[in-house]
Amino acid sequence: MRFTTDGLGVRQNLWGRTMAAAVAAIMGVTLLTTPGTSTAAEYVAFADPLVNSFDPFDMTLRNQAPVAAPDTLTRRLLDERLELRTLTPSTNAAEMGPIIRTATVERGDTIIDLLVRNGVAQEDAYALVDSMRKVFNPRSLKVGQEVTLTFPRQRAGGGSGPVTSFQMAIDAERQIRIERSGLQTSFTAVEVRKELNRQLALASGEIRSSLYEAAAAADLPVSMVSELIKPFSYDVDFQRDIQPGDRFEVLYERMVDEQGRAIRNGDVLAATLVVGGRSLTLYRFDDDWFDPNGKSVRKALLQTPIEGARLTSGFGARRHPLLGYTKMHKGVDFGAPTGTPIMAAGDGVVEKADWFSSYGKYVRIRHNGTYSTAYAHMSRINVRAGQKVKQGQVIGAVGTTGRSTGPHLHYEVLVNNKQVNPKSIKLPVGRTLAAAELKKFRQTVAQVEKQVASLRGASATLASTTTATPGRSTE
Template identity: 45%
Template structure:
């Protein structure tokens, strides 16, 4: 019976004798192989198989009726002894019903197959080359040319052979485990966390944490860690089974543009500071001034840093505390810097700005000259930069002008020989122009005092400072816009403010009315290049904002 089943498998699913001879095959093994092959490759043969089963059942039914001609008598006996009804077993013409024939035939088939299987050797049936009869039954021909050494080697290989859809043999190793894969973990710094605490939470030991922190200090101070920073850990298996894991790499974002990476090497951990690539895009904003410039700009979505930059650009010509009124307008086009993964890093330079004060337009454009200097120019190529800034402080309120006044401390009228700008303590104070510091020390009622010589007859002075700027001392050269100190209330003062003076030939003059030399004006090839850049800026602004006002300004 087993040999017949092998023959059926060979005929039906084309399993060659060589493949069946590679290892011992039991009866149930043959049955499973036949079932697997049928489910994979012999769908089309299921029909004939089913038909064969039906024929087998029919034959068995006829055999039962022929073998037991007195079926009607048996049915009557069963109905009398076991309370079976006559119609449950026989038809009207006295034949056995299908409900009886099918289970009896199936039971007979299974019984014959089982007895035949167990009548053979209980061990696996060895289809070796020395058994010629099974080989001839399987293949129908002699196999004298079969190499016994090859068959022995094939049996020793712990492989199963399958046929793919192209008929080619593929070998699949048994019980081959997949190698362990690296593990990754992400942690976010919480309030009150230290870098060491986060590392230990990731599963690192104290000695390993110490080595990591030491390596990181080369590029980043671990004490500057703040809530919200994300740490990424990658652990690699020490062997293929994954019995243990070691830290292979740790990364931490310092800011949107920089990442500290620590990688395990032969001599410990190596740290590098990775700087991401940046992409610069243009953005525009427009604000109608209602109450304050900063408040209106914030309402219009213009970043406060961009407005501070605009105030600084216009500070040579405009006093934002006195000149700007409700109904005025400001519009800007500025750079936005993004990291390579799309996160905004910072706001860049203002490329174009237009301030409308009392109906008068003041447009400015950023331009880099051939010598590398960068400045802002009006539409005619004249620099916005003057010999002195009109207001050497940002966001301050003019609290006292130049001239006679009632002194708030001394209590009598006295000439006030400068301008007072009220501002919060610590507000930066800028050098009004290029020059050399003559004095930077305590000066009686002026408190902390700085005086700058700009040329042989022009000087500026700054008093009541909270403290001096970094590196500010007598003899140091400064450029216009450098921070020289911070607002305070030292000396004879009733509150934090900057006292600012302009001296011409040693005498204080009104900073608001003094005539000062103009800045640089572009000419020749430089002016031609500037005009071309202005046209490009106009086109880009109109495209981004959809406002044709900029294009019309030059056509009028």
């Protein structure tokens, strides 16, 4: 029985040195032998099921047909993974490693385009994408995303074999990995998530022009500012109450990877806002916000159903900017750019969502048997009549439809179907914690205060944008 090389004309009996080469091939290692000349013959094998499932004692490659020839694809892959070839003694073994290609998604690319352009056979490209759909929608591909492809090296200077793996980061936390399955044109896809660690962070600052600017100066993410505004909106009118010199302090979570890099933000755990000398502290507990006494801050209606807007006209008699005479203004106006999201002031059912006379695009929500709210001059409506909505849900966007001089939200509060001044009504409050819940809440508060104190002492830079640390309410 003999093992025949390809193109060398070297035939050696498998007893002796060649026996060692055959054993080495089965074990998945590389062995060099010198058949009496300065040229070395290298047996190249990989420790994988494709190679190990074939015994070199039962078949010869290339020049002699085996008793039971494998199919074309199997034969091709065998030739690429287990081959006898000529090398000079100076050849670097690293040159026999896999070929790795990195490609970037360009404008107008589909995933098929990218794969074929980078050397993946069309049949493999379609099979790979079909597998990908189980974990990722290929239509969600974004310009600039990077893809890594791995191919087996066919021969020195001879190109690559069929693609064996595909990797692509979906975002900072998730990655897709796709591997060829067995010998055929089929692939297995999995989504891999990074292991993240929870880290606490404390941000504080003094408001000089706006809360958003002060938060940015304190490295507090914009998303956290939006989350912070919502629970305070029940008691603070961010368009009228916030003044220069007011302060804030926020304890929040950051999720970091093994290198300590921030991947995403977690929840806001506690926050203090000092407004006009009045200190308000809120704590997250049981998916709600509570004051230090364990009373939920949630009320029937938000003070302001829009973020980052300015009050341009209050409730009451005024000279109408278009009609030119004094007319009762039965709501309040908030100036904001077209497209700014508008939120439902409270839970309820949409009574009307359509064009309504001089109001333009208009939504009215019934919250209970007494209270309703209305939103006018919208550029877009996201809800329909009869739909249930939750407090804070985006129902549309600011516009200037109907009788309007510019983009703004006209907002009305109705009590028993009559418009009233939103600032004049007393709204029902949320739940108060019972004894058992209150005990757990107080334990949470104690832990949070300990964490805040620790973070304050750990970094002197926390007060870089403020002259004093906000006091925390204990009322």
